[in-house]
Amino acid sequence: MASERRITDPHVADFLTDRTGSRHLDPFLGKEATVADAAAELGLSASRMSYWVGKLLDLGLVEFVGTRVQARHRVRLFRSTADSFVFSLDLLTAPDVEVLERYFAPVWRRFLTSLVHVGRRGEVGWQARFGRTGGQAGFEIVPGSGDLEDAGIFNAWVKLSLTRRHAASLRRDMRALVERYAALQDPDAEPHWVHVAAVKDVVE
Numbered sequence: 484m485a486s487e488r489r490i491t492d493p494h495v496a497d498f499l500t501d502r503t504g505s506r507h508l509d510p511f512l513g514k515e516a517t518v519a520d521a522a523a524e525l526g527l528s529a530s531r532m533s534y535w536v537g538k539l540l541d542l543g544l545v546e547f548v549g550t551r552v553q554a555r556h557r558v559r560l561f562r563s564t565a566d567s568f569v570f571s572l573d574l575l576t577a578p579d580v581e582v583l584e585r586y587f588a589p590v591w592r593r594f595l596t597s598l599v600h601v602g603r604r605g606e607v608g609w610q611a612r613f614g615r616t617g618g619q620a621g622f623e624i625v626p627g628s629g630d631l632e633d634a635g636i637f638n639a640w641v642k643l644s645l646t647r648r649h650a651a652s653l654r655r656d657m658r659a660l661v662e663r664y665a666a667l668q669d670p671d672a673e674p675h676w677v678h679v680a681a682v683k684d685v686v687e
Contacts, residue, residue, distance in 0.1 A: 488565035495542050496574045500582050502589040507535035511545045513566040517558045536561060544568070594676045601635055642684065654681050 490496050499505045510521035522532035539545040539561075548562045575582055614620070621640075645653065657679045664677075 486565045487567045487569060490568050490570035490574070493574050493576065495544070496570045497576070498542060498544075499568060499570070500575060500577075501585050502587070504535075504538075506589065507532070508539055508544055508563060511539070511561050511563045513563060515548055515560045515562045517551070517553070517560055519553075519558065521561075594678065597676055598636065598638065650681065650683070657681060 490499065499508075507521070507525065510516045510524045516524075518532050518536055519529055521527075521536070522529045525532065527535075536545065540547075543564060545561045546564050547559060549560045550557045551560055552558075572579060572582065577585070643653075661677065661679055
């Protein structure tokens with residue numbers, strides 16, 4: 484049965500919300516892994532991963548669970564101290580928006596890096612366009628052909644005025660879309676970044 488641990492230490496909560504650090508917990512979350520396993524998964528050197536395992540041990544987020552024989556050597560196995568960790572955002576000292584920015588910054592940068600790589604692949608190139616789409620003025624960066632599908636990209640930011648009923652229907656459709664394609668995953672296929680979100684606009 485999956486275990487859940489409630490965090491009450493603000494220092495640990497701060498660490499978990501900062502993906503620059505907490506991503507090093509990912510290889511051990513709910514499963515056993517060696518330092519070498521984790522290093523390979525995260526694309527790090529073994530020595531760098533050893534540093535992070537030490538930090539995770541100090542924070543009480545991973546624990547030593549045994550050994551296994553690998554290439555005629557006995558190596559240590561580690562696992563997260565729970566399958567999931569929960570805590571109140573009130574435990575954090577940073578403002579809510581800063582917490583979200585800090586959490587999403589690494590994955591957002593990875594997404595943008597992938598977008599640039601795909602957009603510059605071959606002779607597609609990039610161009611900037613400012614105009615109206617669906618009656619809404621906006622600035623966008625698109626492949627030189629003007630067709631995102633040429634680059635294997637779909638990336639759209641739109642602001643829609645919807646009734647509460649239609650907004651709820653949109654969220655249900657988005658959830659169903661993600662779940663449908665999540666069920667079609669193939670470990671041997673090409674990985675794709677997918678970001679789907681809908682939130683009521685708040686003017687400050």
